[in-house]
Amino acid sequence: MNFSKLGKMLMWLIRPLGLLNRNIGHSGNKLFAPRKPLLWLVVLTSLLLSGCVKYDVGVNFNHSNSGELVQHIKLGERLTSFSGDYIYAWLDSIESRTRKLEGKVRRVSQEEVIVTIPFSNGQELQTKFNEFFNSHNNQKVAATTSETDSELPKIESNLLLFQNNFLLVVRNRLIYDLDLRSLSLIASKGNVLADTGAILDLEFSLNTPWGAKNIQLTENAVEPEKQGNQLLWRLQPGELNHIEVVFWLPSPLGIGALLIVLFVWGGLYLRYTFMPDPRIQFAPQPTATESQ
Structure with a gap:
């Protein structure tokens, strides 16, 4: 998930509403005086954008030397009809970055994409994950004339994986920090228009052969849902999401040597x-x- 692109997409979505608000403020109709002009806009935006973006990220381990990073992106029809060109360009950029990392893309429909990126060890997972989700940091930002575009939210994503080999098994400690505080509210010119919690549905899951143990060391740690050997975290927009788990994986090299x-x-x-x-x-x- 290129969160910078996602933030830009959301800000671009509400730009017409911001223009509409400024036009209302300059009108002479007292019923739409700028005291509380955004109340009906909040309701309208919530109705238009409810459940617009569903983004699931999953890390699947087979053993210590095999796994895949899977992403499932599904966009609501209302969102694509409201801003189709920009969103399709965003999906195309996801496909391009996936292929650069030797991954595969399956386009279920124009609004739904499934991305699979393989990795052969923990270090490769960490490198590919951070490169994919932070690729916007290495790109030059084009100059824009829009004042809204110059105030895009900045989102930080970082995954770390520490591994200790005990011959037959490998102990793994995964730490993932995702800062979504800049997406707490969608606004234009300082006016709150909608709560992103109703627009974004973000999930992170971890699948391992023997399950995993969640560690809550900080106040902003997210409590997961357990589904068999899978742990599922529902990420919260507007908050600093911290995930930390410990899990064990079989070592094919150690087992083969034995x-x-x-x-x-x-x-x-x-x-x-x-x-x-x-x-x-x-x-x-x-x-x-x-x-x-």
């Missing part, structure tokens, strides 16, 4: 226990001497 050792040991055991000693079996026989 199997090789057991195989060699078993072969030696069978050879010297149930078969003659090769030192006796293959010892040179003394040659018989002819009798005089």
Whole structure:
């Protein structure tokens, strides 16, 4: 999820409402005097944009050396009809960044996209995750003439994964911080128009073979929902979301090395226990001497 693009998208969505508000403020009709001109706009915006963006991010581990990052993006029909061109360009940018990270994109429909990015170890997951969601930091921001565009919300996303190898298993500690405080309210020229909690539906999930243990060390830690071996967090717009978990994964390299050792040991055991000693079996026989 390119959160900078998402913030820009939301701000772009409400720009017509901001223009409408300024026109109302300059009208001579006392019924629409600028004392409380935004009350009906809040209701209108909530009706138009309710449930507009559903963004699910999932990290799936098979074992310590295999997994995939899955993203499911679904946009409401009202949103696409209101701002189709910009949103389709945003989805196209997601596809482009996915392919750069050797991922695959499945376009279910014009409004729904499923992204899959594989990773082979924890370090690769951390690198690809942060590169995908923070790719806007490395891009040059084009100059715009719109005052609304110059005040886009800044969102920080950072994932860390620490791994400790114990031969047969690997201990993992995942920390994810997502700062959504700048999306607490959608506003234009300082006027609150809508609560983003009614517009954005953001989820983060973690799937592991043996499950995971959630750690709540801070006040802003998000409490997950447990569904089998999956933990699901519902991220809150307008808040600093902190996720920290510990989970164990099987190590194919360690298990493979152990199997090789057991195989060699078993072969030696069978050879010297149930078969003659090769030192006796293959010892040179003394040659018989002819009798005089």
